[in-house]
Amino acid sequence: MKILIxxxxxxxxxxxxxxxxxxxxxxxxxxxxxxxxxxxxxxxAEAPDLVISDWNMPEMTGVEVLRTLRATGxxxxxxxxxxxxxxxxxxxxxxxxxAFFIVKPFTAERFxxxxxxxxx
Amino acid sequence: MSVDVVVNEEDLAxxxxxxxxxxxxxxxxxxxxxxxDEKQPSEVHASVSISGPWTGHVVYASSTEAARKAAAAFxxxxxxxxxxxxxxxxxxxxxxxxxxxxxxxxxxxxxLSLPQVVLAPESATKYPNxxxxxxxxxxxxxxxxSISMWQSRDxxxxxxx
Numbered sequence: 001m002k003i004l005i006x007x008x009x010x011x012x013x014x015x016x017x018x019x020x021x022x023x024x025x026x027x028x029x030x031x032x033x034x035x036x037x038x039x040x041x042x043x044x045a046e047a048p049d050l051v052i053s054d055w056n057m058p059e060m061t062g063v064e065v066l067r068t069l070r071a072t073g074x075x076x077x078x079x080x081x082x083x084x085x086x087x088x089x090x091x092x093x094x095x096x097x098x099a100f101f102i103v104k105p106f107t108a109e110r111f112x113x114x115x116x117x118x119x120x
Numbered sequence: 121m122s123v124d125v126v127v128n129e130e131d132l133a134x135x136x137x138x139x140x141x142x143x144x145x146x147x148x149x150x151x152x153x154x155x156x157d158e159k160q161p162s163e164v165h166a167s168v169s170i171s172g173p174w175t176g177h178v179v180y181a182s183s184t185e186a187a188r189k190a191a192a193a194f195x196x197x198x199x200x201x202x203x204x205x206x207x208x209x210x211x212x213x214x215x216x217x218x219x220x221x222x223x224x225x226x227x228x229x230x231x232l233s234l235p236q237v238v239l240a241p242e243s244a245t246k247y248p249n250x251x252x253x254x255x256x257x258x259x260x261x262x263x264x265x266s267i268s269m270w271q272s273r274d275x276x277x278x279x280x281x
Contacts, residue, residue: 011206104220
């Protein structure tokens, strides 16, 4: 499967990648995006099976990316890995069609719990 | 609208504890040890601004060596390999993570900025109309690390109005 990791922080993209490996999902094809616009472009052009996105990014926020994808009929599995976790954000994410909401800092166990049902 | 301060040293210590367990000290052998020393020196810092019902800044500051160790831990590399770019990126991410978790403790409607990183002591950055309201000061492997909260003075004035 192909996974798109969208985060403006190079460090966090690396940590997400490493944590995916630690959780046993290292064999998947990983693609990266460094801001919201790039995430939207690659979510379309690369046709990933899963998008793991930060919330707060330059150009477009993660939830704006998700809403735009859904508005154009793209139903890719999409969720958030973010340092921010308020009930209003979780509601917005859910309403936009997010499949998961992971709060930083996170562990490999948390990734396993969330991604096992999705990635198998 | 303004709010009372709801994030204290214990709350900051809880956030720091999660960061250390997840990324900086996953084996639990080198935690951040609180000292309460508000005057401890720093050489680098990163901050995020929060605006809305609570307005202010969350600042992560440390020695350069502590930042280098943090970068090495985050990026799974030897600390001698850490570049200035690595240092900046990790400091920004630390401020972002801490700020995001702090925001979750504040009233709904607050907005978090992208992080600002400064490779200079915390004292080099001034926060106009803001004052420090709480802070976690400690050492990590003998190196100073702090997380502090600065609240907009306008907010403080409204609170007492």
